[in-house]
Amino acid sequence: MASLDSFKSRQTLEAGGKTYTYYSIPEAQKNGLADAASLPFSMKVLLENLLRFEDDRSVRKADVEAAVAWLGNRGKTETEIAFRPSRVLMQDFTGVPAVVDLAAMRDAMVALGGDPQKINPLVPVDLVIDHSVIVDEFGTPKALDENVALEYARNGERYTFLKWGQSAFDNFSVVPPGTGICHQVNLEYLSQTVWTRSEDGAEIAYPDSLVGTDSHTTMVNGLAVLGWGVGGIEAEAAMLGQPLSMLIPEVVGFKLSGKLPEGTTATDLVLTVTQMLRKKGVVGKFVEFYGPGLDDMPVADRATISNMAPEYGATCGFFPVDQKTIDFLKVTGRADDRIALVEAYAKAQGMWRDAATPDPVFTDTLELDMGDVQPSLAGPKRPQDRVLLADAKTGFAASMESEFKRAADIASRYAVEGTNYDIGHGDVVIAAITSCTNTSNPSVMIGAGLLARNAVAKGLTSKPWVKTSLAPGSQVVAEYLEKAGLQKPLDALGFNLVGFGCTTCIGNSGPLPAPISKAINDNDVVAAAVLSGNRNFEGRVNPDVRANYLASPPLVVAYALAGSLQVDLTKEPLGKGSDGQPVYLKDIWPSSAEVAAFIEENITSELFKSRYADVFGGDQNWKGVEVTEAETFAWNGGSTYVQNPPYFVGMEKEPKPVTDIEGARILGLFLDSITTDHISPAGNIRAASPAGEYLQSHQVRVQDFNQYGxxxxxxxxxxxxxFANIRIKNQMVKDAAGNVVEGGWTHFQPTGEKMFIYDAAQKYAESGTPLVIFAGKEYGTGSSRDWAAKGTKLLGVRAVVAESFERIHRSNLVGMGVVPLVFQGDTSWQSLGLKGDETVTIKGLAGELKPRQTLTAEITSADGSVRQVPLTCRIDTLDELEYFRNGGILPYVLRSLAA
Structure with a gap:
């Protein structure tokens, strides 16, 4: 649909021998949008989107003007705008439930008397199957093939379903297993920086933008593609043509200058940036990088920084188009006419950055001289907890006191049955080169290979208790490591290829060898993992590992050699060489010049072109997955992987009025930084848990449980x-000594009986009792996990009351019809003295509810005393209010399409 184009911005552009139509920001500036050129580059992407979609309904002339009025208020505004991304990206953990929902919506559309073909993605959707490979086999040349075989054996039902979706839905493509991590495939192949589409005989050019069902969608901001993670719920709405409702963001400018010193890596830089931005406070804001430090910074380093936006809390971490963008598009084999368009478009739009570009106007700024960056890790349980490499040993000792309460026996060691070694606290039992953050970056991957080569030459070996793994983000990485002669030394240290996908970082680390697991659990050993990932939340990496550290790939290799966090890598030897002499990290660390030379010699556009030539075709395993093509899916009632969800059962064409919450019981009291992984874990399913009992009742063996994800x-x-994470702590549940019990437990009221949260929720449902959750700050931090909201809804929780919410999870709760509420002032559930046996009534939801309205919670204690507590309703926009009134975004979209 053509724009109303109030600012006469529609123009034509010549590039690469072709003519394109585009919506020109400089032209709009001439016609009334004064000073638009001063906007941050990321805001220009939003402005172009508004110009292109101006229709006087979802986008009004006033909305376009508000985007430029930003310059006067620096984004400190409550103006709501509608954003329509160019496309949607999914991985299979979050993609499968999204496709399940689409399939269920087709069934529901039939039930409402509508056309199931109306349920189809209206924008391109790419789903990359990357989250299902598990590191069962490791340290052998057979590891890759054996893990792939296990992956297909475990996931046959899911893969059949996804292959059905590929044939059933228009605008939907699937990148088969074994190709790479979705963000790296997105960066290296799917993204175009400038997107095009044919419309009424014209070829329209516009900035590439997307939303993804994984929080690390932000990685592609390094290629000047504006994108961020949303829940599967929001992604489905975007797929079905609904604009994403958002407040015009604040944009924090991060000025980079100088160069990284010798001995540091892009990982050290991003851990520093993450810590600085967490301290600054950028939740819900855009971050945009600028300054002379960008002049020589390759896209791979930018992508590493952009990837970690969820860890520093921002919506995105954006880098504008410049010569480095063009260089990357060339080396990754993009088409010549596309590269010509990107450069011409960016320059015509005022979206091109070079050394002479004036600094944009920002809401606020901070600055880093990259020459000040030092080698770092982050741990033991949060990405922002950066610790200098030189302080890692003392930092671990401190955490043994503060986190793990085991300082008294920090030096104790315990025999491992059937071996000639023992293990102790801080021993590294997992060393994994994994995740999108680093495996996309040739400098750290080549660096790891060179360090391994140097270590092998000195006669060093990995310690026998370390589970080593290498899971690159794309096949291209394996190709250049092999070509450079660096895979062999990595193999020699146990870093054999285990798969192409997201492994240890999301909990797919696989089991530790049984004797090591037994020694850890029998003796309550605080074992450690060192991984080149972006997430190290407790309980996430492996159930046997309590201290998790993020580090660069070269440092992962180094810790495999040293075998313990209780070794100071800056002063103590990694081990003894074949000559009997101690070998130190500085002896084997490669120079940045050598790394650069290897990159120059071994990474070519031909390599990318050949590896991505048949990216949607898949290997013989994928080709062997058989499906029956049909408009609607033939659900298998006996499947333990794919079931028709109950969201639309009994749904009518008009929603029922929203009611107040009366006499609710408290399901959980939680502290700060409860992650979506705490709420809906992705990793191991325990046999003695409600999910484990369900699977066993369906004749699934424990060894075949697979993961929650x-x-x-x-x-x-x-x-x-x-709420079944093994490390979650419901403050309602304490042992005889008064210590909070770990795991998904609660007290069923009014009897006070201790039981699993799921079991209690079912008992409350039997009596029609609504439920609420209370929490502290940053509730729902971490992955954009829609099941953290879906599960909350299906347990019967009607409201979550917290001190603050993470952006995506707040939105997801609204998208499932659960109301997020925030305490006002310094109030918290602790300051109110809540114990969990109270009843809660929340007034003001029925009737004329408005965005961000103040509501009142009436809390009645067991002794009958009543308190009135004011709460801010965090339904932020009018669109969100419509979703909430409809019981969620999916019923809203379905009713709209059926009408």
């Missing part, structure tokens, strides 16, 4: 897994 297409498993 792979069973997200089955609501029966996921409901039972909600």
């Amino acid at each position: 792979t069973r997200r297409g089955n609501h029966e498993v996921m409901m039972r897994g909600t």
Whole structure:
């Protein structure tokens, strides 16, 4: 649909021998949008989107003007705008439930008397199957093939379903397993920086933008593609043509200058940036990087920084188009006419950055001289907890006191049955080169290979208790490591290829060898993992590992050699060489010049072109997956992987009026930084848990449980897994000594009986009792995990009351019809003295509810005393209010399409 174009911005552009139509910001500036050229580059992408979609309904002339009025108020505004991304990206953990929902919507459309073909993505959707490979086999040349075989054996039902979706839905493509991590495939192949589409005989050019069902979608901001993570719920709405409702953001400018010193890596830089931005406070804001430090910074380093936006809390971490963008598009084999268009478009739009570009206007700024960056790790349980490499040993000792309460026996060691070694606190039992953050970056991957080569030459070996793994983000990485002669030394240290996908970082680390696991659990050893990932939340990486550290790939290799966090890598030897002499990290660390030379010699556009030539075709395993093509899916009632969810059962064409929450019981009292992984874990399913009992009742053997993440297409498993993380602490539940009990427990009221949260929720449902959750600051931080909201809804929770919410999870709760509420002032559930046996009534939801309205919670204690507590309703926009009134975004979209 053509724009109303109030600012006469529609123009034509010549590039690469072709003519394109585009919506020109400089032209709009001439016609009334004064000073638009001064906007941050990321804001220009939003402005262009508004110009292109101006229709006087979802986008009005006033909305376009508000985007430029930003310059006067620096983004400190409550103006709501509608953003339509060019496309949607999914991985399979979050993609399977999204496709399940689409399939269920087709069934529901039939039930409402509508046309199931109306349920189809209206924008391009790419789903990359990357989250299902598990590191079962490691340290052998057979590891890759054996892990792939296990992956297909475990996930046959899911893969059949996804292959059905590929044939059933228009505008939907699937990148098969074994190709790479979705963000790296997005960066290296799917993204175009400038997108095009044919419309009424014209070829329209516009900035590439997207939303993804994974929080690390932001990685592509490094290629000047504006994108961020949303829940599967929001992504489905975007797929079905709904604009994303958002407040015009504040944009924090991060000025980079100088160069990284010798001995540091892009990982050290990003851990520093993450810590600085967490301290600054950028939740819900855009971050945009600028300054002379960008002049020589390759896209791979930018992508590493952009990837970690969820860890520093921002919506995105954006880098504008410049010569380095063009260089990357060339080396990754993009088409010549596309590269010509990107450069011409960016220059015509005022979206091109070079050394002479004036600094944009920002809401606020901060600055880093990259020459000040030092080698770092982050741990033991949060990405922002940066610790200098030189302080890692003392930092671990401090955490043994503060976090793990085991300082008294920090030097104790315990025999491992059937071996000639023992293990102790801080021993590294997992060393994994994994995740999108680093495996996309040739400098750290080549660096790891060179360090391994140097270590092998000195005669060093990895310690026998370390589970080593290498899971590159794309096949291109394996190709250049092999070509450079660096895979062999990595193999010699146990870093054999284990798969192409997201492994240890999301909990797919696989089991530790049984004797090591037994020694850890029998003796309560605080074992450690060092991984080149972006997430190290407790309980996430492996159930046997309590201290998790993020580090660069070269440092992962170094810690495999040293074998312990209780070794100071800056002063103590990694081990003894074949000559009997101690070998130190500085002896084997490669120079930045050598790394650069290897990159120059071994990474070519031909390599990318050949590896991505048949990216949607898949290997023989994928080609062997058989499906029946049909408009609607033939659900298998016996499947433990894919089931028709109950969201639309009994749904009518008009929603029922929203009611107040009366006499609710408290399901959980939680502290700060409860992650979506705490709420809906992705990793191991325990046999003695509601989900484990369900699977066993369906004749699934414990060894075939797979992970929660792979069973997200089955609501029966996921409901039972909600609030079931082994490390979650419901402050209502304490042992005889008064210590809070770990795991998904609660007290059923009014009897006070201790039981699993799922079991209690079912008992409350039997009596029609609504439920609420209370929490502290940053509730829902971490991955954009829709099941953290879906599971909450299906347990019968009507409201979550917290001191603050993470952006995506707040939105997801609204998208499922659960109301997020925030305490006002310094109030908290602790200051109110809540114990969990109170009843809660929340007034003001029925009737004329408005965005961000103040509501009142009436809390009645067990002794009958009543308190009135003011709460801010965090339904932020009018669109969100419509979703909430409809019981969620999916019923809203379905009713709209059926009408």
